[in-house]
Amino acid sequence: MASEQTHSGNPKVDIEYRKKKSAEEMRYQIVSFSMMIFLTLVAFIAVGYGDFSAWFIVPFILLLAIVQVVFQLYYFMHMSHKGHEAPALFLYSGLLVGLITILTFMTIIWW
Amino acid sequence: MSTYAQKKGFGATVWDYLTTVDHKKIAILYLIAGGLFFVLGGLEAMFIRIQLAVPNNDFVSAGLYNEILTMHGTTMIFLAAMPLLFAFMNAIMPLQIGARDVAFPFVNALGFWLFFFGGIFLNLSWFLGGAPDAGWTSYASLSMASEGHGIDFYALGLQISGAGTLMGGINFLVTIINMRAPGMTYMRMPLFTWSTFVASALILFAFPPLTVGLFLLIFDRMFGSNFFDVANGGNTVIWEHLFWIFGHPEVYILVLPAFGIFSEIFATFSRKRLFGYSSMVFATVLIGFLGFMVWAHHMFTTGLGPIANAIFAVATMAIAVPTGIKIFNWLFTMWGGSIKFTTPMLYAVAFIPSFVGGGVTGVMLASAAADYQYHDSYFVVAHFHYVIVGGVVFGLLAATHFYWPKMFGTMLNETLGKITFWLFLIGFHLTFFIQHFLGLMGMPRRIFTFLPNQGLDAGNLISTVGAFFMAIATLILLYNIVVTSVKNEKVGNDPWEDGRTLEWAIPSPPPFYNFKQLPLVRGLDPLWIEKMEGKKTMTPAEPLGDIHMPNNSFTPFMISLGLFVAAFGALYREDYHWGVMVLIAGLGITLLSMFVRSVKDDHGFHIHKEDLLNDDDKGGKA
Numbered sequence: 195m196a197s198e199q200t201h202s203g204n205p206k207v208d209i210e211y212r213k214k215k216s217a218e219e220m221r222y223q224i225v226s227f228s229m230m231i232f233l234t235l236v237a238f239i240a241v242g243y244g245d246f247s248a249w250f251i252v253p254f255i256l257l258l259a260i261v262q263v264v265f266q267l268y269y270f271m272h273m274s275h276k277g278h279e280a281p282a283l284f285l286y287s288g289l290l291v292g293l294i295t296i297l298t299f300m301t302i303i304w305w
Numbered sequence: 306m307s308t309y310a311q312k313k314g315f316g317a318t319v320w321d322y323l324t325t326v327d328h329k330k331i332a333i334l335y336l337i338a339g340g341l342f343f344v345l346g347g348l349e350a351m352f353i354r355i356q357l358a359v360p361n362n363d364f365v366s367a368g369l370y371n372e373i374l375t376m377h378g379t380t381m382i383f384l385a386a387m388p389l390l391f392a393f394m395n396a397i398m399p400l401q402i403g404a405r406d407v408a409f410p411f412v413n414a415l416g417f418w419l420f421f422f423g424g425i426f427l428n429l430s431w432f433l434g435g436a437p438d439a440g441w442t443s444y445a446s447l448s449m450a451s452e453g454h455g456i457d458f459y460a461l462g463l464q465i466s467g468a469g470t471l472m473g474g475i476n477f478l479v480t481i482i483n484m485r486a487p488g489m490t491y492m493r494m495p496l497f498t499w500s501t502f503v504a505s506a507l508i509l510f511a512f513p514p515l516t517v518g519l520f521l522l523i524f525d526r527m528f529g530s531n532f533f534d535v536a537n538g539g540n541t542v543i544w545e546h547l548f549w550i551f552g553h554p555e556v557y558i559l560v561l562p563a564f565g566i567f568s569e570i571f572a573t574f575s576r577k578r579l580f581g582y583s584s585m586v587f588a589t590v591l592i593g594f595l596g597f598m599v600w601a602h603h604m605f606t607t608g609l610g611p612i613a614n615a616i617f618a619v620a621t622m623a624i625a626v627p628t629g630i631k632i633f634n635w636l637f638t639m640w641g642g643s644i645k646f647t648t649p650m651l652y653a654v655a656f657i658p659s660f661v662g663g664g665v666t667g668v669m670l671a672s673a674a675a676d677y678q679y680h681d682s683y684f685v686v687a688h689f690h691y692v693i694v695g696g697v698v699f700g701l702l703a704a705t706h707f708y709w710p711k712m713f714g715t716m717l718n719e720t721l722g723k724i725t726f727w728l729f730l731i732g733f734h735l736t737f738f739i740q741h742f743l744g745l746m747g748m749p750r751r752i753f754t755f756l757p758n759q760g761l762d763a764g765n766l767i768s769t770v771g772a773f774f775m776a777i778a779t780l781i782l783l784y785n786i787v788v789t790s791v792k793n794e795k796v797g798n799d800p801w802e803d804g805r806t807l808e809w810a811i812p813s814p815p816p817f818y819n820f821k822q823l824p825l826v827r828g829l830d831p832l833w834i835e836k837m838e839g840k841k842t843m844t845p846a847e848p849l850g851d852i853h854m855p856n857n858s859f860t861p862f863m864i865s866l867g868l869f870v871a872a873f874g875a876l877y878r879e880d881y882h883w884g885v886m887v888l889i890a891g892l893g894i895t896l897l898s899m900f901v902r903s904v905k906d907d908h909g910f911h912i913h914k915e916d917l918l919n920d921d922d923k924g925g926k927a
């Protein structure tokens with residue numbers, strides 16, 4: 195990204211804008227990164243604490259995992275930015291295929 | 306430094322192809338390798354038909370028959386049909402969207418070599434103790450019980466070549482999304498490009514389930530796990546699901562590009578815009594989508610229960626709707642057109658009734674209750690050969706004639722082409738039409754012989770005679786190719802004279818950079834639009850400038866070779882003490898090659914503007 199500025203006809207404006215953008219971007223990354231570490235700790239504690247039943251722990255950890263995936267995709271892999279429509283389309287299609295597979299396996303192989 | 310015009314020695318040419326990253330040369334590699342496997346699979350088919358020509362035949366033994374049958378199906382689907390389609394996708398799709406290459410030329414080469422080594426590995430099983438013998442579907446209950454290493458060759462070979470296919474698919478997707486020429490919007494893309502796009506998306510989603518299934522099989526057979534071992538709590542039906550979640554989309558991966566090829570041919574030789582372009586695009590995407598919802602129609606008799614069977618039956622029948630839309634659009638394209646019956650057009654016209662035949666039996670099979678009668682009988686064999694030969698193979702043969710001039714700069718002989726067509730058409734219907742009735746009369750599928758006087762004798766003999774017609778047709782096609790190549794009469798940009806899309810605006814074969822200047826696309830069928838305004842070439846969309854090109858590389862070959870070696874290690878790990886070493890050594894070669902690729906900077910090179918200017922004889926103008 196940064197190298198693009200040098201090719202631009204009007205570097206000054208670009209750099210100003212970029213700097214602000216990057217700073218903002220950086221803040222998001224740090225926040226989500228600390229959130230991810232925190233969530234991981236929570237997951238470990240949930241298991242390590244020992245007093246919760248498996249019926250609570252398993253769905254809870256899965257939920258945390260989903261949140262982590264969202265962070266990963268939207269903050270670290272920039273899915274929230276413009277120009278990511280095609281990757282989003284393919285990710286969600288893949289998700290759909292995967293979910294259908296799980297659904298059929300649950301219903302007609304394992305009940 | 307226009308070195309590409311020089312004549313090269315034989316060794317240099319071989320080295321050039323071993324290291325090439327040019328999509329047009331990779332296309333030729335796919336064509337040659339796929340063609341060889343097609344001939345091999347064809348030979349296996351002939352052995353099958355010879356064995357079944359008369360009752361109680363002993364041309365081959367029962368065990369060998371199973372191996373031949375398995376290898377025929379596996380080879381034809383994975384090593385012939387798909388690579389041959391990849392050949393045309395590689396050769397034509399980048400030209401159709403006005404690109405200078407695919408998005409990742411290096412990965413393109415890697416995809417080819419993985420496919421090639423996987424295919425070789427699979428076929429070496431013939432010499433190393435026997436080929437796989439559990440059918441191309443390799444159902445776990447059979448394949449877990451199969452002795453020897455045949456199934457291991459199947460699982461490892463397909464794993465390697467499947468990785469190559471997956472890479473190829475992703476590469477095409479990225480190319481189409483990112484590398485379209487100025488003005489080439491999605492809704493201006495030729496249908497062959499559209500169908501390449503949808504087929505690649507299907508590859509992206511369909512191959513991972515196969516990969517998972519194959520890994521489970523590999524672990525069970527070679528590393529002692531119990532996924533499919535019922536005695537230890539495993540379940541063989543899981544394999545069936547995984548295989549068909551891949552397998553049904555796979556049949557659309559095969560047939561959609563063929564649909565695309567025919568769409569181009571119909572429009573070109575009816576000299577008319579394709580009827581209902583947007584509904585064609587819609588139908589292609591819809592077929593791709595529905596293709597994932599229907600896999601259990603291969604498992605109606607497994608005991609899924611009435612609700613599951615009903616859902617999958619209805620979903621399956623729904624696919625007939627978009628397919629029907631396409632059929633009518635092709636018919637309406639011809640309607641009122643000024644039709645030229647060239648060889649590709651003959652295939653296209655013959656494709657319609659042949660494929661509809663396969664579609665009708667498909668809907669019959671999709672009626673779950675009726676399928677209890679048809680399942681695992683020759684009726685199913687007839688069905689899928691009508692769709693695969695009548696659809697895919699006709700499409701490949703049509704494309705061979707249609708795109709040959711673009712790929713090689715010479716025209717295949719039309720008279721020989723038409724002879725091939727008629728022999729193949731007659732042979733095809735002779736072989737497979739009668740099999741519907743053999744099936745209905747009770748002849749089971751995958752049977753190595755049958756008894757006399759049960760009403761099956763005449764039908765089987767007729768079927769075998771038909772197979773010989775197709776074999777002769779193929780030989781004539783090969784003869785045609787040799788004669789054409791020896792004569793080597795070069796043709797111009799637009800040898801069919803009615804080209805509509807971008808590939809016909811540049812020389813045959815195109816220069817290695819394809820387009821000197823990227824063309825400006827002003828609508829669907831861009832070249833046709835220019836022709837209608839009295840121009841012969843496209844309007845350029847950019848000034849003449851330096852062109853950046855990738856360097857050749859031997860690394861893709863080495864990465865694939867490493868996996869090929871490693872596969873032998875995995876296979877013989879339990880038999881010989883050197884197995885583990887070979888496994889490690891092979892993976893080492895692969896990882897080392899990948900490492901070299903990662904650390905070595907390779908920025909490619911530029912073709913300079915001055916050289917492009919001097920290169921007028923080579924054309925390549927947008």
Ligand code: HEM
Pocket residue numbers: 442556557559560602603621622624625628663664665666667668670671672676679680681685688689692693696697
């Ligand atoms: C209208 C569209 C189609 C329908 C409704 C349909 C339906 C079916 C059904 C229900 C079966 C399972 C039969 C059984 O095993 O009892 C089947 C098998 C098969 N179909 Fe289709 N089909 C359609 C199109 C296609 C196409 C386009 C292709 C390939 C280009 C294809 C290739 C196959 C193959 C290879 C098998 C046999 C697989 C095996 O058991 O080895 N079908 N089809």
Ligand SMILES: [Cu+2]
Pocket residue numbers: 552553556599600602603
């Ligand atoms: Cu199917």
